[in-house]
Amino acid sequence: MLLIVSGRDDAGSTAPQFVTRIGGRIRALRKQRGWSVQRLAEAGTVSRRMLTQIELGQANPSLATVDRVARALDTDFAALALPSAEAEGGGAEGALVWQAPDGSHALLLGATEEPRAELWRWTLAPAGRYDAEPDRPGAQEIHHVLSGRLTLAVETGARVLGPGQSAVIASDQRYAYLNEEAETAVFMRVVTGA
Incomplete structure (x- = not known):
């Protein structure tokens, strides 16, 4: 997942x-x-x-x-x-699942059972990076950038998204999130089929 x-x-x-x-x-x-x-x-x-x-x-x-x-x-x-x-008080703010010393972090905000889907809020500090392992075959992620710039690096290349932009990637491959800018990147992530 x-x-x-x-x-x-x-x-x-x-x-x-x-x-x-x-x-x-x-x-x-x-x-x-x-x-x-x-x-x-x-x-x-x-x-x-x-x-x-x-x-x-x-x-x-x-x-x-x-x-x-x-x-x-x-x-x-x-x-x-x-x-x-x-x-635990309802988990209104989600679960802090990943964090890095630079302040980058990921919150799992919620999920559905069937069909399986997860909603995440990610924050990547400048020069922040997260390298992911492949999910199950057919899994996908939708990303929507709230602020800053997010680089999605997949096996076929990289795509840079700015505020208000969205993209879908297959997550059944190695991929990474990168912030190559001086401003913090904040984005929403929806995972399906993982």
Whole structure:
């Protein structure tokens, strides 16, 4: 589903609250199924050690890794990532899922189940970059720039979008978001089919 970059790049990471939330939810779903850590690790194509660290909130997993584990549990990234209304005050501001030392960050604002779609708000600081891993075949993203300039780099080339401009890309390939300007770039992202 999401993101998540080579899940993330060297300058960025998943947010601590997000890591704790998804770890607890993954563990609870695994135990509900009666699965061992090893069984889920194999189903989610992640190492047993990494999965244990994720469940304990000690790992900094890529978003792609979280998505693979979610699929293995027959759920989706948003179900693991978004705050629950009851437990966490409604999540009106979304879930901080990714952040970088330069102030770049990504908020998952909401999602639908069927058809699957996610709504994100991204902020990229000047010189900010996010490298993503491919989503499932057929997945797409719609981007709409609110301020600044966003460069979408895909295998076939790059496209620069300014304020008010939108574009659709296939996200079943390696791609990246870049801000090559001096002004912060803010954009909305809708993910479908991931």
